Amino acid sequence: MNADLKKHQNNNRMYLKLTLLLLFITASVHAQTVLRTDVLVIGGGTGGCAAGIQSARMGVNTIIAEPTVWLGGMFSAAGVAAFDGNHNMPSGIWGEFRQQLYKVYGGPNAVATGWVSNTQFEPHVGDSIIKTFAGALPHLKVLYQTVFVKAIVNGSTVTGAVFVDVKTKKQITIYAKQIIDATELGDVIAGANIPFDMGMEASSITGENINVPESNDIIQDMTYAAILKDYGKGADRTLPKPANYDPMEFDGCNNEFSSTPEKITSNVTAQKMLDYGKLPNGKYMINWPGKGNDIYINMIPMNAQQRKAAIVQAKAKTIRFIYFLQTQFGFKHLDLADDEFPTDDKLPLIPYHRESRRVKGLVRFKIQHIAQPFAQAEALYRTGIAVGDYPIDHHHRENPKAPQHLGFYPVPSFNVPLGALIPQKHNGIIIAEKSISVSNVVNGTTRLQPCVMMTGQAAGVLAALAVLQNKNARDVHVRTVQQELLKSKAYIMPYYDVKLLHPHFGSIQRIGATGILKGKGEPHQWANRTWFYPDSSVTTTVFINDIAPFIRLQHYNHPFITVDDAVRIARQLGFIYQLQNEFDYNNYNNIKQQIENKWSSWGLKNFDEKRNITRGELAVLLDQIINPFQLKQVNHTGQFE
Secondary structure, eight states: OHHHHHHHHHHHHHHHHHHHHHHHHHHHHHHEEEEEEEEEEOOHHHHHHHHHHHHHTTTTEEEEOOOOSSSGGGTTTTTEEEOOOOOTOOHHHHHHHHHHHHHHHHHHHHOOSSSSSSSEHHHHHHHHHHHHHHHHOEEEEEOOOOEEEEEEEEEEEEEEEEEEEEETEEEEEEEEEEEEESHHHHHHHHTTTTEOOOOOOHHHOOSSSOOOOOOOOOOOHHHHHHOEEEETTTTTOOOOOOOOOGGGGGTTTTTBBBSSGOOOOOOOHHHHHHHHHEETTTTEEEEEETSSSSSSOOOOOOOHHHHHHHHHHHHHHHHHHHHHHHSSSSSSSSOSSSSSSSTTTTTOSSOBSSSSOOEEEOOOOHHHHHHHHGGGSGGGGGGEEEEOOOOOOOOOOOOOTSSSSSOBEEEEEEEEGGGGSSSSSSSSSEEEEGGGOOOTTTTTTTSSSSHHHHHHHHHHHHHHHHHHHHHGGGGGOOHHHHHHHHTTTSEEEEEEEEOTTTTTTEEEEHHHHHTOOOOEEEOOOOOOEEOOOOOOOOOOHHHHTTTTTHHHHHHHSSSBBBBHHHHHHHHHHHHHTOOOOOTTTTOOOHHHHHHHHHHTTOOOOOOOOOOOOBHHHHHHHHHHHHHHHHHBBBBBTTTTT
16 A cells, blocks of 8 residues: 555656646746737837838838837937938938927027037937837837847748847747848847858958958947036036046047147047037037047957946946046036936946948948949949938047058948848848948948938838838849838938929939939038039030930930930830830820920920920939839849849
8 A cells, every 4th residue: 555655646746747847838838929020120229210110101010129118229229319421411211300300409500519410419309209200100019128039040031030028038039021130230140140241351352442451350449428417507416436547548538638749639629529419408428539438349249248248348438538527627517417318327228339240232332332333333323222421430549450541531422222231142131220231441431320220211111012022122123112212202312412302303313323314422521422413404425325224326416415305315215115105205296295295394494495404304304204213123233134
């Protein structure tokens, strides 16, 4: 009996163990949340929020998985609340965002508070505006405090990702038809084993006329920014003296504190240094590049624990710099803002990264594509999906091993090619943020907030179209993406003199993207330019050459294209390509009469067939009659198909 009892007891114990194991497994399964969506944006930063908003606006179910409690990334959560560049090209969601800032603060002058930017604001306001945009979209769901863990890959296709909920510690698995890597450091690229670059490429690889003899892993300095608040005259908000404080750490930060003249890296006073990042409502952004709070730490290859330690190090330098400002220059009435970030230490939620992994894309956008876009075998300008005008700006002062000759490289305004957002071989994933396929040098301008927001918006367009058309992203036509961006009041060509409100903006953007009428670029200080010259006459010899991919024209005896020439060319094109629309391409007199009848409705004046036609008028005429976007498609290298 005792043996039987013992056996029975053992069986009971075994049953209990199995039951407990089953319960544990069941509980684990239930602790895991599995979601499915059309588009998954991993990271709700500057590019990620734009991508998610755009995708959802196109009626596609979209999820943004954001590791913090804010949207906007570098311009909000990182505290870099000063938009650099694109003041004269308020493209797409960037333009919408700026317009909302104007409403909050009372117009353009109210946000032109510092001298680093025409658009400066409080970070929490930026977060609020983007959350308002997102909250208005029924097709968009934002998951906050959702940290990326790993990618789910089937062959060469990325199908989903695994996350951890910071609050519950539960695992979340999300499957999607299209995924956008909008992480700050390109972590999805790495997690999916997608080839990427990090650091500087040798000049022999890129063909850029920049003296980088050998490739290296050097990236730009990062910054842990801070927002200071003016607590009033007479207030003493001096911080406790930080550990390891030495004021000489900031030797040369301005012309009032330098051990030798050679140490001065910025020819400004202490007050002007502070006013660099002056924000509305008595606040100051501390993001000073010249012996300020920049720091050299490459967080890209680090694991989570190493990144936490690096952030502690970066924060400590910023605190030392704030103490330096308070004690060295008497700014003791300034202290960390207590009404800005939802953090215990009053510092931003994330650091400001200037560089990331850079995907090896269908194309690599290089300096020559910016400096001389119309002279390259790869006509990438035809595939533009975002525009920029900021100089090539690299921060390397904190790394003595870094080349110091990559400063402000003179470039005109430019457009970013669509192929830079698409990996060479992997499907199911589109790239945004600072991880697009550009050279290290070019990252010095594409990394800025407006450009990142615009490339993010383009990524959202591409992802949504891929879902709607049931295609891989690489198979979505370039022109379809561009046309959708134009519908969203975005620029695809970087024309300084044809503003968004120009009556012929769309036509000029489309014709410019064909290369039939090319612009002219010029470096111009901090706001570089490319001109279209819409009111200028069309030079005959240049036009004949530029339209050659569409039609071979005879030599003209007159120096400029006339209205009559334009009508005849349009008729020839329609006849050759057998266009089916309302125009009579078989009869010159008929089509001339049709054009004359529509001339004024197109917003044009003075139909006189004998006079010279302007570039703007010709753009409208060709756009209306032959629609070159439909006439010929282009591949990702800008070649006509």
